[in-house]
Amino acid sequence: MTAATTPLPNATILGYPRIGRRRELKRAVESYWKGATSEAELRATAAELRTATRARLVELGLPALGGAVPESFSFYDQVLDATLALGAIPHRFADVAAREGASDLDVYFALARGDENHQPLEMTKWFDTNYHYSVPEIDERTPFAANAAALVEQVAEARAQGVDSRPVLVGPVTYLLLAKASDEAGGGFKPIDRLDEVVAVYAELLSALAAAGAAWVQLDEPALISDSLPTTRDETLALVERAYRELGSAAERPAILLTAPYGDSSRVLARLGALPAEAVQADLVRGALPEGSLADGSLARAFEGTQLVAGVVDGRNIWRTDLRTAFARVEELQRAGIAAVVGTSNNLQHVPHDVADESKLDARLKSWLAFADQKVEQAVVLARGLAEGAAAIEDELAASERVLADRAAAPGVRVDAIRARTAAVGGADRSRVSEGERREAQRSLGIPQLATTTIGSFPQTGEIRRARAAFTRGEIDRQAYDGFLREEIERVIRLQEEIGLDILVHGEAERNDMVQYFAEHLDGFAVTEHGWVQSYGTRATRPSILWGDVSRPAPITVEWSAYAQSLTDRIVKGMLTGPVTILAWSFVRDDQPLADTAAQVALALRDEIDDLVDAGIRIVQVDEPALRELLPLDADRQAAYLDWSVGAFRLATGGASPEVQIHTHLCYSEFGEIIDAVDGLDADVTSIEAARSRMDVVEPLGEHGYSRGIGPGVYDIHSPRVPSVEEQAELIRIAASRIPGEQLWVNPDCGLKTRGYEETVASLTNLVRAARTVRESALATSGR
Numbered sequence: 001m002t003a004a005t006t007p008l009p010n011a012t013i014l015g016y017p018r019i020g021r022r023r024e025l026k027r028a029v030e031s032y033w034k035g036a037t038s039e040a041e042l043r044a045t046a047a048e049l050r051t052a053t054r055a056r057l058v059e060l061g062l063p064a065l066g067g068a069v070p071e072s073f074s075f076y077d078q079v080l081d082a083t084l085a086l087g088a089i090p091h092r093f094a095d096v097a098a099r100e101g102a103s104d105l106d107v108y109f110a111l112a113r114g115d116e117n118h119q120p121l122e123m124t125k126w127f128d129t130n131y132h133y134s135v136p137e138i139d140e141r142t143p144f145a146a147n148a149a150a151l152v153e154q155v156a157e158a159r160a161q162g163v164d165s166r167p168v169l170v171g172p173v174t175y176l177l178l179a180k181a182s183d184e185a186g187g188g189f190k191p192i193d194r195l196d197e198v199v200a201v202y203a204e205l206l207s208a209l210a211a212a213g214a215a216w217v218q219l220d221e222p223a224l225i226s227d228s229l230p231t232t233r234d235e236t237l238a239l240v241e242r243a244y245r246e247l248g249s250a251a252e253r254p255a256i257l258l259t260a261p262y263g264d265s266s267r268v269l270a271r272l273g274a275l276p277a278e279a280v281q282a283d284l285v286r287g288a289l290p291e292g293s294l295a296d297g298s299l300a301r302a303f304e305g306t307q308l309v310a311g312v313v314d315g316r317n318i319w320r321t322d323l324r325t326a327f328a329r330v331e332e333l334q335r336a337g338i339a340a341v342v343g344t345s346n347n348l349q350h351v352p353h354d355v356a357d358e359s360k361l362d363a364r365l366k367s368w369l370a371f372a373d374q375k376v377e378q379a380v381v382l383a384r385g386l387a388e389g390a391a392a393i394e395d396e397l398a399a400s401e402r403v404l405a406d407r408a409a410a411p412g413v414r415v416d417a418i419r420a421r422t423a424a425v426g427g428a429d430r431s432r433v434s435e436g437e438r439r440e441a442q443r444s445l446g447i448p449q450l451a452t453t454t455i456g457s458f459p460q461t462g463e464i465r466r467a468r469a470a471f472t473r474g475e476i477d478r479q480a481y482d483g484f485l486r487e488e489i490e491r492v493i494r495l496q497e498e499i500g501l502d503i504l505v506h507g508e509a510e511r512n513d514m515v516q517y518f519a520e521h522l523d524g525f526a527v528t529e530h531g532w533v534q535s536y537g538t539r540a541t542r543p544s545i546l547w548g549d550v551s552r553p554a555p556i557t558v559e560w561s562a563y564a565q566s567l568t569d570r571i572v573k574g575m576l577t578g579p580v581t582i583l584a585w586s587f588v589r590d591d592q593p594l595a596d597t598a599a600q601v602a603l604a605l606r607d608e609i610d611d612l613v614d615a616g617i618r619i620v621q622v623d624e625p626a627l628r629e630l631l632p633l634d635a636d637r638q639a640a641y642l643d644w645s646v647g648a649f650r651l652a653t654g655g656a657s658p659e660v661q662i663h664t665h666l667c668y669s670e671f672g673e674i675i676d677a678v679d680g681l682d683a684d685v686t687s688i689e690a691a692r693s694r695m696d697v698v699e700p701l702g703e704h705g706y707s708r709g710i711g712p713g714v715y716d717i718h719s720p721r722v723p724s725v726e727e728q729a730e731l732i733r734i735a736a737s738r739i740p741g742e743q744l745w746v747n748p749d750c751g752l753k754t755r756g757y758e759e760t761v762a763s764l765t766n767l768v769r770a771a772r773t774v775r776e777s778a779l780a781t782s783g784r
């Protein structure tokens with residue numbers, strides 16, 4: 001490095017939400033997509049948002065100078081940003097890039113969303129979060145050429161505002177480990193094979209940033225903490241060492257902050273400290289320091305000349321930090337001779353903007369919460385303590401203690417009756433009679449071979465959304481809204497009868513969201529007004545806050561399911577969201593193990609199943625699409641996780657008598673990895689996503705000797721395309737070649753809520769015909 005490094009200030013954050021306090025970016029981008037605004041207008045809105053963010057961060061106390069303010073804006077996705085910065089445009093998009101007058105932004109959105117002639121880049125979950133990134137497609141011929149324009153523009157924009165910001169980029173190793181080999185890649189090719197070339201392009205990007213005046217750059221390498229990647233952790237570490245030795249030796253570059261967020265970096269931290277990065281961040285919420293490394297001085301030796309950004313403020317959750325404990329940890333590092341500064345555990349993109357925007361939350365609950373802005377303030381307080389001594393922040397430390405004490409003692413946080421009930425749970429509560437006995441008992445349901453059904457939701461039409469909004473705003477009363485929902489249910493039941501489905505659903509029209517709906521009806525949860533968190537691109541969700549002991553004050557879904565069942569002779573499935581998914585898609589309390597929280601939710605669902613059955617429901621589906629998502633990245637923690645998560649599902653469903661058929665639904669493609677866990681759920685029938693992978697999962701299922709009911713999806717609901725009878729019949733045949741017909745169910749990949757009615761009816765009609773075709777040909781060949 002040519003310029004002398006100015007150390008990072010005492011407080012920083014790894015990134016800030018970029019969607020805008022009122023989701024301004026969503027509106028701006030979607031309006032650009034519709035052609036209602038120009039690229040220049042979109043760019044101007046983006047610049048305004050970035051400028052407002054920097055100003056806000058400085059107002060909250062991050063120093064304007066010295067690289068404390070992260071430059072973490074993205075139009076859509078940070079991995080996609082890296083793809084553009086590397087010029088790594090897949091060949092199949094070369095025509096878009098070559099198009100007359102195509103701007104960088106046109107190429108960018110074409111990759112993200114596809115167009116008439118191009119499938120978009122695949123999307124998948126970013127580490128163990130509910131954020132989805134656009135998966136880079138790399139092969140031997142993918143071009144790499146530095147395109148620093150966007151990064152440089154932002155640095156210049158910040159400087160004009162008087163802010164010396166720190167550009168943020170996904171690091172080279174993580175980028176390539178998250179990429180997939182393109183369809184054109186040769187057998188055996190792995191994107192990471194091209195690390196050296198990619199590092200060379202990063203070196204060019206860094207030099208452009210240095211030239212633009214950036215003092216610091218942040219390179220995120222969460223790959224370092226994951227066991228769920230194509231490389232082992234040791235291999236990943238070796239790759240990171242290779243890459244950063246190279247980057248470190250670049251002639252002209254900003255100082256590098258290398259981050260290892262989202263998990264435990266204790267095994268690698270000392271070696272990261274020894275790299276030529278000027279600062280290294282460790283997630284000290286999820287992770288720890290290397291055992292004994294302070295006492296024996298080894299960490300201090302490794303970090304000589306390197307700052308350690310101590311990620312003590314939780315960037316994944318919305319609770320106020322225990323400042324006293326956090327401060328002690330950073331001070332301890334400093335006392336051990338390490339140049340430690342205060343940071344967050346990860347980018348704050350996973351939390352909402354500002355608690356102050358919530359006008360309807362209970363004031364007491366509100367005082368316990370910290371969204372992004374409050375987290376920044378907390379980091380700033382800790383930093384002041386480092387600079388001026390603990391006495392200078394004693395008021396804040398004491399206030400933080402009071403918040404924790406208030407939270408611990410508040411009514412509803414610990415409810416004796418609920419605790420007594422979970423304490424009394426025994427193994428028997430988690431087990432039903434044997435699978436075989438249940439199969440026998442369920443014969444009375446009269447379910448045919450290759451039974452057809454759906455996953456639960458039917459299209460959420462504009463009419464449904466308008467009715468719900470009118471009800472929420474008080475424009476129509478409960479009676480009118482209920483009447484509307486009943487009509488909707490009746491319509492959906494009649495439609496399914498006409499299409500000829502075997503097992504019906506009520507359609508879930510009453511649900512705004514499969515988790516929030518339950519959160520709104522359970523004690524122990526709160527919902528926010530503006531607590532939006534980006535899920536992917538312009539999509540955001542509003543996770544509920546699980547703050548107290550959970551119980552069910554009254555039945556939730558029974559009225560709707562029972563009404564649907566009263567309309568038809570066919571079986572209507574009851575439809576619940578499972579305990580793990582409810583936890584995964586909410587902000588959960590951090591004052592007790594997740595396993596305990598899950599058990600409370602499970603008992604509430606157990607009561608709901610009881611009531612459903614009493615009301616005449618004979619099949620209940622408990623959805624667990626997030627089962628895989630919460631699987632820890634750290635292999636050592638996976639067994640314990642599967643144990644409690646599977647246990648919670650079994651506790652929810654374990655009270656159902658043998659003749660009640662329990663279904664579950666999981667939607668993700670890496671199903672093969674957790675077949676044992678799925679088997680452990682002990683559900684009678686499981687529906688899974690399989691259409692896009694053309695039934696890849698039936699192979700491992702066959703090998704596993706899976707003996708339960710299984711419905712591999714034959715209709716990909718992610719697109720409006722209508723799959724033909726023959727196409728769906730072919731998928732059923734592939735499944736039937738590995739799985740006995742008695743076990744096989746025929747269903748779509750997932751719920752239909754995002755689809756329109758026209759394509760849904762056509763696709764389901766074909767699905768029912770496909771099942772009939774295969775049934776008939778099977779009967780013909782078996783001579784029955």
Ligand code: MET
Nearest residue numbers: 455456457623625751752
């Ligand atoms: C993301 S899984 C969705 C399951 C839910 N029952 C639905 O049909 O929408």
Ligand SMILES: [Zn+2]
Nearest residue numbers: 625667750751
């Ligand atoms: Zn699903």
